[in-house]
Amino acid sequence: METMKAVVKTHPDYGHAELREVPVPKITSDEVLVKIAVASICGSDVHIYKWNDWAAEHVRPPQIMGHELAGDVVEVGKNVKTVKVGDYVSAETHIPCGHCYACRHGHPEVCMNLKILGVDRDGAFTEYIAIPEIDVWENDPSIPKEFASVQEPMGNAVDTVLAEDVAGKSVAILGAGPIGLFAVGVARVSGATTIFTTDLNDYRLKLATKMGANFVLNPSRNDVTAEILEHTHGNGVDVVLEMSGSQKALQQGLQIIAPAGRISLLGVYDNDVTLNLNDGIIFKQIRVYGITGRKIFATWYKVANFLSSRKLDISPLITHRFPLEEFQKGMDLMVEGMSGKILLFPSPKRTKT
Numbered sequence: 001m002e003t004m005k006a007v008v009k010t011h012p013d014y015g016h017a018e019l020r021e022v023p024v025p026k027i028t029s030d031e032v033l034v035k036i037a038v039a040s041i042c043g044s045d046v047h048i049y050k051w052n053d054w055a056a057e058h059v060r061p062p063q064i065m066g067h068e069l070a071g072d073v074v075e076v077g078k079n080v081k082t083v084k085v086g087d088y089v090s091a092e093t094h095i096p097c098g099h100c101y102a103c104r105h106g107h108p109e110v111c112m113n114l115k116i117l118g119v120d121r122d123g124a125f126t127e128y129i130a131i132p133e134i135d136v137w138e139n140d141p142s143i144p145k146e147f148a149s150v151q152e153p154m155g156n157a158v159d160t161v162l163a164e165d166v167a168g169k170s171v172a173i174l175g176a177g178p179i180g181l182f183a184v185g186v187a188r189v190s191g192a193t194t195i196f197t198t199d200l201n202d203y204r205l206k207l208a209t210k211m212g213a214n215f216v217l218n219p220s221r222n223d224v225t226a227e228i229l230e231h232t233h234g235n236g237v238d239v240v241l242e243m244s245g246s247q248k249a250l251q252q253g254l255q256i257i258a259p260a261g262r263i264s265l266l267g268v269y270d271n272d273v274t275l276n277l278n279d280g281i282i283f284k285q286i287r288v289y290g291i292t293g294r295k296i297f298a299t300w301y302k303v304a305n306f307l308s309s310r311k312l313d314i315s316p317l318i319t320h321r322f323p324l325e326e327f328q329k330g331m332d333l334m335v336e337g338m339s340g341k342i343l344l345f346p347s348p349k350r351t352k353t
C-alpha cells in the first residue's frame with residue numbers, strides 16, 4: 001500500500017493535530033489526484049485545531065487538515081474531462097452539489113448541500129489530495145506556487161473589497177488577519193484613496209502598512225472613531241470592511257461609515273450581536289453585504305489576474321515557511337497571531353511499504 005505523511009486532526013478536542021503515515025487517497029471517477037507542492041494555513045484550520053463550536057459541528061476526526069494548496073495533477077478519474085495529468089492547479093474549497101436552489105440560481109458558493117475541502121473531507125496538509133473535478137482551478141504558469149496556494153483566502157478578500165467599487169473612496173478595514181491584509185492590498189490597487197486598518201495586534205498592523213494602509217489604528221490605545229472622523233473631514237469612510245468577527249468592531253464600523261456608504265461583512269461572530277440598526281444602517285441608508293467563500297469561479301479570475309499581472313504584490317504577507325513535519329510551529333504562530341500567511345511544504349517522496 002502506498003502511504004504519505006499527513007497532518008491529521010485525531011480527536012474532537014483542543015490541539016490533537018498529529019503527523020501520521022496514512023494511505024494515499026484513491027480517487028473516484030469524478031476526481032483528480034494532486035501532488036501538493038505547497039499548502040497554506042487558514043484561520044479555519046486554527047478553528048479546527050482549537051475545536052470551536054463550528055469545528056465540532058462540521059469535522060469528524062480523524063481527518064486530514066488543510067484546504068489551501070497548489071500542486072500538480074498526477075492522476076485523473078475516468079469521467080474527468082477538463083483536467084489532465086501534469087496540470088498545475090489549485091482548488092476552490094467549496095464543493096457545491098450543482099442541483100439545489102442556490103446552485104441553480106448561479107450561487108454555488110452558498111450551496112445548500114455545501115461540502116468543504118479539509119472540513120467535511122480530507123484536506124491538504126499532506127502529499128496527495130483527491131479533488132472533485134468541479135473544484136479544480138488551473139493556475140496561470142507565471143504565478144509562483146507560493147502565491148497560487150493563497151488564492152483561495154485572497155478570493156475572500158477580493159469579494160469583500162469589491163462587492164462594490166472602491167475607486168476614489170476611503171476604506172476602513174477592521175481586522176488585519178491574513179484576509180484583512182489581503183484586503184488592504186486589493187483595496188490599494190483597486191483605487192481606494194485613504195485606507196485605515198484596525199487591529200489589536202501590532203505585528204499585523206505593521207504588515208498592513210506594508211500592504212498599503214495609510215493609517216493603522218490599535219483600539220487598545222487609539223480612539224478609532226475620533227481618528228477616522230478626523231481624517232475624513234468628519235464625514236466617515238465610504239466603505240467599511242468588517243473582517244474581525246468582533247461585535248465591538250462591527251458596532252464601531254457603523255459609527256464610522258459615512259451616510260449612503262456600504263459595509264461588507266466577512267468576519268464571523270461567536271455569538272449573536274446587538275446593533276443600533278436605526279442610526280447605524282437605516283437612517284444612513286447603508287448597504288450591507290454578507291460575504292462567504294468566493295464566486296466560483298468569477299473571483300478566481302480576478303485573483304489570478306491581480307497576481308499574474310504583478311499588479312498586486314502579496315509577498316510581504318507570506319511570513320513563514322515550514323516543512324510539513326514542522327506544522328506545529330506554524331500552528332503555534334497562527335494561534336498567537338504572530339504571522340501573515342504560513343506555508344507548509346510536504347516532503348517530495350512517495351513511499352511504498
Ligand SMILES: [Zn+2]
Nearest residue numbers: 042068152153
Ligand atoms: Zn482558507
Ligand SMILES: [Zn+2]
Nearest residue numbers: 097100103111
Ligand atoms: Zn447546491
